[in-house]
Amino acid sequence: MEKYEKVIWLEIHVRVKSQTKMFCSCKNAVELASDPNMNVCPVCMGFPWMLPALNEEVVRLGVKAWMLMNCKINKTSRFDRKSYFYPDLPNSFQTTQMYETITGAGSVKVMVNGEVKEFLIHHMHLENDAGKLIHVWGRTLCDYNRAWSPLMEIVTEPVFYDKEEVMEFLKELQKMFRAYEISDADMEKGQLRCDVNISIRPTGEQKLGTRVELKNLNSFSSVGRAIESEYARQVRIKESGGTIDQETRGWDDTKGMSATQRTKEDAMDYRYFPEPDLLPIEISDELIEECRNSLGELPIEKRVRYLNDYSLSQDDARILTADVELAKYFEALFALTWDAKKSCSYITTILLALINESDEKIQISELKFDIRELASVIDMVNKDELSSINSKEVVAELFKNGWNAWEITDKLWLRQKNDVDALMKIVEQVITSFPSQVEEYKWGNEKIFWFFVGQCMKLSAWQGNPKIFNDLIKKRI
Ligand SMILES: [Zn+2]
Numbered sequence: 001m002e003k004y005e006k007v008i009w010l011e012i013h014v015r016v017k018s019q020t021k022m023f024c025s026c027k028n029a030v031e032l033a034s035d036p037n038m039n040v041c042p043v044c045m046g047f048p049w050m051l052p053a054l055n056e057e058v059v060r061l062g063v064k065a066w067m068l069m070n071c072k073i074n075k076t077s078r079f080d081r082k083s084y085f086y087p088d089l090p091n092s093f094q095t096t097q098m099y100e101t102i103t104g105a106g107s108v109k110v111m112v113n114g115e116v117k118e119f120l121i122h123h124m125h126l127e128n129d130a131g132k133l134i135h136v137w138g139r140t141l142c143d144y145n146r147a148w149s150p151l152m153e154i155v156t157e158p159v160f161y162d163k164e165e166v167m168e169f170l171k172e173l174q175k176m177f178r179a180y181e182i183s184d185a186d187m188e189k190g191q192l193r194c195d196v197n198i199s200i201r202p203t204g205e206q207k208l209g210t211r212v213e214l215k216n217l218n219s220f221s222s223v224g225r226a227i228e229s230e231y232a233r234q235v236r237i238k239e240s241g242g243t244i245d246q247e248t249r250g251w252d253d254t255k256g257m258s259a260t261q262r263t264k265e266d267a268m269d270y271r272y273f274p275e276p277d278l279l280p281i282e283i284s285d286e287l288i289e290e291c292r293n294s295l296g297e298l299p300i301e302k303r304v305r306y307l308n309d310y311s312l313s314q315d316d317a318r319i320l321t322a323d324v325e326l327a328k329y330f331e332a333l334f335a336l337t338w339d340a341k342k343s344c345s346y347i348t349t350i351l352l353a354l355i356n357e358s359d360e361k362i363q364i365s366e367l368k369f370d371i372r373e374l375a376s377v378i379d380m381v382n383k384d385e386l387s388s389i390n391s392k393e394v395v396a397e398l399f400k401n402g403w404n405a406w407e408i409t410d411k412l413w414l415r416q417k418n419d420v421d422a423l424m425k426i427v428e429q430v431i432t433s434f435p436s437q438v439e440e441y442k443w444g445n446e447k448i449f450w451f452f453v454g455q456c457m458k459l460s461a462w463q464g465n466p467k468i469f470n471d472l473i474k475k476r477i
Contacts, residue, residue, distance in 0.1 A: 001203055002203060003202065003203060003235075004200040004201065004202060004203060004231075004234075004235050004238065005161060005200065005201060005202075005203045006161060006162065006198055006199070006200050006227070006231050007158045007160075007161065007198070007199050007200070007201065007208055008158065008160035008161070008165075008166055008197065008198045008227065009122075009155070009156045009157060009158040009159065009197045010154075010155070010156045010160070010166065010169075010170075010194055010195070010196060010197070011154075011155050011156075011194070011195040011197070012153065012154040012155075012156075012170070012173065012192065012193070012194045012195075013129075013151050013152070013153050013192070013193040013194075014065075014151065014152045014153075014154065014173070014177060014182070014183045014185060014191070014192055015129065015149060015151060015183055015184075015185075015190070015191040015192070016028075016058055016061050016062070016149075016150040016151065016152055016182065016183055017061070017181060017182060017183050017184060018055055018057040018058050018061060018150055019057060020057070021039075021044055021055065021128075021148045021149050021150065022052075022054070022055055022058055022095070022126075022128045022148050022150035023043060023044070023052030023053060023054060023055065023095070023128070023148060023278075024041050024043035024044045024052065024053070024148065025041070026039045026040060026041050026043075026044055026148070027039045028149050028150070029145040029146045029149055036134075036141070036142075036143035036144075036145060037142075037144050037145060038145055039145045040144045040145070044090075044144065044147055044148035045090050045144065045147075046089075046090040046091030046092070051277055052095070052277055052278060054278060054279075054281065055150065058126065058150040059102075059126075059281055059283070059287070060287065060290075060291060061152075061181075061182045061183075062102050062103075062124070062126055062152060063283060063287060063288060063291045064180055064291050064294070064295055065124065065152055065177070065182050066102070066103040066106065066124060067291060067292065067295060067298060068108075068176045068177075068182075068295075068298070068299070069103075069107070069108050069121055069124065069154070069176075070106045070107050070108070071103035071105065071106030071121060071123070071124060072103060072104035072105055072106065073103055073104075073283060074100065074101060074102060074103060074104060074283075075282065075283045076100070076280050076281070076282055076283075077097055077100045077101055077102045077125075077280065077281045077283075078097065078099065078100045078274060078275070078278075078280045078281070079095050079096065079097055079126075079274075079275035079278045079281075080095075080096055080097060080098040080099060080272045080273060080274055080275055081093040081094070081095060081096075081272065081273055081274075081275050082094045082095075082096050082098065082270045082271075082272055083269070083270050083271045083272075084130075086130070086133070087133065087140065087142055088130040088131040088132065088133050088142060088144075088147065089128075089130045089131065089147055090131075090142075090144065090147065094127060094128060094130070095127060095275055096125065096126075096127035096128075096153075097125035097126055097127065098125075098272045099272070099274070100280075101123045101124065101125035102124060102125055102126055102281060102283075103121075103123055103124045104123055105120065105121060105122060105123065106120075106121040106123075106124075107119060107120050107121060108121065108169065108172060108173065108176075109318070110165070110168050110169050111168065111172075111315065111318050111319065111322070112164055112165050112168045113164060116314055116315070116318055117165065119156060119157075119159050119160065119165070119169050120156065120157040120159050121154060121155070121156055121157070122155045122156060122157050123155055124152055124153065124154045124155070125152075125153050126150065126151070126152060126153075126281075127150075127153055128147075128148045128149065128150060128151065129146050129147065129148065129149040129150070129151050130146070130147055131143055131144040131145065131146050131147035132145070132146055152182075152183075154173070156169075158197075158199075158208060162227075163224040163227040163228060164224075166196065166223060166224075166227060167220050167221075167223055167224050170187075170192070170194060170220060170223065171220060172322070173185065173192070174187075174192060175322055175323060176299065177192075179323070179324045180295060187217075187218055187219050187220060188218060188219055190218065193217075193218075194217055194223060195213055195214065195215050195217070196214040196217065196223060196226060196227060196230075197211045197213050197214075198211065198212055198214065198227060198230050198231065198234075199211040199212070199234075199244075200231060200235060200238065200244075209234075209244065210243075210244045210245070210246050211246060212230060212234070212244065212245075212246070212247055212248075212249055213247070213248045213249070214226050214227075214230055214248075214249055214250075214251050214258060215248060215249070215250050215251065215261065216250045216251045216252070216253075217251055218253070219253075222251065222253045225251075225253065225256060226251040226253075226258065229251075229256060229257060229258065230249070230258060233258075245263055246263070247260055247261075247262065247263045248260075248261045248262050248263075249261060299321050299322065302321040302327060303317045303318060303321045306320060306321060310334070310340035310344070311340065311341075312340065312341075312344055316344050316345075316348055319348050319352075320344065320347070320348065323364075325364050325365055326347070326364055329347065329364050329365075329371065330343060330344060330347055332371055333346070333347065333371055333374060333375060336371065336372060336375035337375050337378045337379065337382075339378055339382065342378045342381070342382070343378065346374060346377070346391075346395065350392055350395050350396075351364075351367075351374075351399070354395070354399045355399075358399075367399070368398070368399065368400075368401065368402035369398040369399070369402045369403065369405075373398055373403075373404060373405040374395065374398070374405070376404075376405040376406060377391050377394050377395055377398075377405045378391075380405070380406075380409065384416055384418060384465050384467070385409075385415055385416050385418075386409055386414060386415065386416055387414075387416050387462060387463070387465075387466070389462055390409075390412075390414040390416070390462055390463075393412060393414060394408050394409055394414060397412065413461070413463070414462075414463065415463065416463055416464070416465050417463045417464050417465065418465045420468060420472070423456070423460070423464050423465070423468050423469060423472060424472055424476075426456050426459050426460055426464060426469075427452075427456055427469065427472045427473055427476055428476070429459065430452055430455045430456050430459060430473075431452070431473075431476060431477065433455075434451075434452070434455070437451060437452070438477060441477060442477070449473065449474075452469075452473045452477075453466060453469050453470060453473065456469040456473070457469065
């Protein structure tokens with residue numbers, strides 16, 4: 001056990017994939033436009049007397065997000081103004097939700113190293129993004145394409161204890177938001193931004209240490225590297241008798257280190273106050289119903305169904321339902337085989353491993369073979385025409401070159417032999433080759449039985465039916 005443990009909570013900004021910006025009809029810059037200041041208007045440029053109008057689509061996508069994160073919905077929520085001093089927002093304030101947010105607490109279940117863990121969300125709120133500042137030739141240029149684009153900010157509880165948990169959690173959010181078109185959530189493109197708050201404490205202690213906030217993390221792996229680096233830095237300070245300052249540090253991924261951006265002393269006074277130009281957000285029962293229907297079966301509902309209807313394990317149900325396409329593939333394969341266990345294991349242990357190992361990261365919908373070929377493989381295994389060990393080779397060949405499961409099985413000489421006379425000859429051969437083991441078995445060492453089965457399988461080049469070998473050896477000795 002390590003002397004110090006880390007405790008982490010996250011502030012995540014997700015760029016909402018609506019058609020237009022949050023409070024005006026400008027095109028929403030889901031990705032930055034080719035030219036600066038293409039998508040601006042008097043409202044998002046903060047001209048005097050211009051009034052914002054809330055984009056309903058943003059609320060709708062926000063409602064879907066809370067359903068996915070099992071959050072408590074606040075049917076009435078409000079906007080607040082937060083003073084803002086940088087030129088990337090022309091209004092000198094940001095519109096956000098400080099006092100009455102759109103959601104309360106929730107949770108997201110994530111698979112971490114084969115174990116399902118539930119991470120608590122403190123709340124989610126809506127706010128607008130800032131523009132982009134470009135510093136060249138000693139001057140600063142402003143691009144307002146992104147200014148007033150909608151963001152969801154998700155704040156978690158301090159519930160993460162290592163980098164794997166954080167990285168898997170972020171990947172899970174990305175998967176959910178992409179599946180339901182809430183956001184493309186690409187970290188490299190700034191559509192999913194994550195600030196990591198990290199503190200350390202002696203292992204076993206309850207009280208939280210002083211937190212340091214890490215910014216500028218723009219990939220899942222940089223999040224992992226920054227957490228490790230900051231943990232080591234805080235441990236070094238503690239071990240040398242120093243104290244950790246509450247501060248914000250910027251991560252430099254190329255240098256692999258962070259540097260102070262601002263300390264608590266100069267933290268700004270944001271002077272929040274209720275936004276006078278916008279009405280409260282009222283979420284009707286009709287909107288909730290509409291969103292629920294458009295989401296269809298929620299991942300969590302699907303998971304429960306997979307546990308009950310298909311008797312899959314927790315882990316398998318989780319993996320299959322985490323990806324909409326994968327779940328569809330599983331259900332289609334089950335419809336062909338009526339064998340839930342094998343349909344699941346051929347997807348999760350064989351097919352996904354092949355996809356992960358291949359250089360081209362293909363999707364399950366882009367496989368080179370028809371799903372009926374995989375169903376044929378399972379059918380052959382169930383009919384004892386192909387051993388489960390050899391079936392992996394057939395699936396690997398299908399994955400690589402496509403074609404037909406039956407023909408591959410014959411071409412690779414993998415069809416299982418069920419001919420009793422032929423298999424008996426192999427049994428005879430094994431028994432005469434190992435007389436001392438036969439004696440041992442007769443004296444009561446029953447474990448040695450599996451040695452004979454193994455030798456028979458080997459001699460038959462793994463094509464003999466192990467069940468028939470089993471019976472024949474028993475009869476013979
Ligand atoms: Zn605008």
